[in-house]
Amino acid sequence: MVTMTDLMRKEQFDASTEPLLRVRDLTIEFPSGGGGWQTTVEGVSFDVGAGESVALVGESGSGKTVSSLAVMGLTQATGGRISRGSIEFDGRDLTKVPEREWRKLRGTGMGMIFQQPIRSLNPAYTVGDQIAESVRKHLGLSRKEAMARAVEMLELVQIPRAKERVGDYPHAFSGGMCQRVMIAMVMACNPRLLIADEPTTALDVTVQEKILDLLRDLQEQTGVALLFVSHDLAVVAELCQRVVVMYAGEIAENAAAEEVFFRPQHPYTSGLLASIPQPGLNADRRLHAIPGGIPAAADWPTGCRFSPRCPHVAPGVCDVEHPAMAQVPTGEARCLRVQDLDLQGVSVR
Ligand SMILES: Nc1ncnc2c1ncn2[C@@H]1O[C@H](COP(=O)(O)OP(=O)(O)OP(=O)(O)O)[C@@H](O)[C@H]1O
Ligand SMILES: [Mg+2]
Structure with missing residues (x-):
């Protein structure tokens, strides 16, 4: 017999398994040539659970980056608009919060890394200064604390001799190491969701493997959820628990990784x-x-x-x-x- 306590327990369980990110019917438009708007992503719905690793896969132009940037609240900044749908993060619909709050979340709730890490780093500042700047802004740490955090982060992303390397400029790092620095910068503010948009596409296969290993380690150590964008199903096979396949602006299939391959x-x-x-x-x-x-x-x-x-x-x-x-x-x-x-x-x- 099912008792009231069982029901309550189930309810509590359901509440605790609410996804961290819940995207529903997300529809995005960009200005079309003739003064109108062209839909480029349509009716996209998927979840990312806390600590879960979800892949967003599809050929070039399928809408993966447009969808991920929307989660980061960057649609407007790229000239588009969300015409329909919701993006709930931790139970709050971000499409309804003011830009200021989304910006705050971008620092601490979620972070994004891109295909060309060197382009996201400022060549004029040391990597330590850049990580420290980010944690000072978002976590309010002192200068000294922030620099200590930068070293700790470089160690977390397994950059050898972190204490020395913290004073180096981005050009002194290889592509793979730059990507580690970017990951360190994003992870420094303890995000709950890391969005990685083709983070290994520009790297050699061996370096790519190491970055994937690192992401896996980070997930184990910090419990960060991962939305991993890739055009390559082989890359996501080992890393992700769920696979969302996009085609021509919409989702073609959404399934558990262990099922989708077979x-x-x-x-x-x-x-x-x-x-x-x-x-x-x-x-x-x-x-x-x-x-x-x-x-x-x-x-x-x-x-x-x-x-x-x-x-x-x-x-x-x-x-x-x-x-x-x-x-x-x-x-x-x-x-x-x-x-x-x-x-x-x-x-x-
Ligand atoms: N700022 C923009 N203005 C107008 N159209 C855009 C803009 N950004 C993307 N698009 C269009 O939206 C569609 C999806 O692009 P998106 O960049 O999301 O593809 P993708 O799946 O990330 O591809 P890739 O694997 O090449 O990175 C494309 O047709 C693209 O031309
Ligand atoms: Mg893309």
Whole structure:
């Protein structure tokens, strides 16, 4: 028998499992040539739980950066506007708070790192000064405390000889080390959410691996949640617990990582998986996995946006009706044929 106490316990449990970030129906527009507005991200909904690691994946132009910048409250700064939807962080809808509060949150609640770390660092100041400046501003530490925090942060991101390196300028650091400095700067204010937009794309494969290891370590040590943006499913395989696949401004599939690789529910996800190089498969497969490219927002097809490229397209259906998100056992997928298809994932060896 279920008792009142059980119910209350369940309620408490549910409350404590409220996601840290809850994005719902997020729709973003940019000015179009003719004085109107063009939708570039539409109806995007996903959650990131506290301490969770979620990947936002898709080809170039799918809307990953536009969506992440919106979470950071930077849509307006990039010339766009949020025309619909909500971005709840810790239970508060950020689309309704004044810019000042969002700015405060950007320092302490969440932080973002980018593909080209060197561009985000100021060449005229030492890395220590830059980290210290950030913690003084956001945490109100004294100069001395802030510098000690900078050293501690460089140690946290595993930069050797942190006490000496804190006095170096950004140009003295390699690409991988610069990315560590950026991560240190963002982590210095104890954010609960770290957004990483292609943080390893510009780096060599070996350096890339080390940054991924670092992010994993940081999550274990600090419990920070991670929204990891990448065009490469192979990169997110080991790092993320959930995978959100974007295509042409909307979500194509959202599923647990352990499921999505073996049982993709959207032909686009299956195509992305087929482009992951696998030993024993000829290189041709990679090139021909998904012919064509993502259409620009102004040319999105009427039906399923992936239908012109989809090997499973049902003519007269998929090119006519725009699919809604459908619940599937592994999560959700935006495909009209989701019930009929048995899609190829990566093979387990
Ligand atoms: N400031 C802007 N003004 C107008 N359009 C924009 C702006 N920023 C992005 N867009 C458009 O929004 C769409 C999505 O872009 P976004 O940068 O989010 O793609 P992405 O998935 O991050 O791609 P990539 O993998 O290349 O980084 C693109 O069609 C892009 O041209
Ligand atoms: Mg991008």
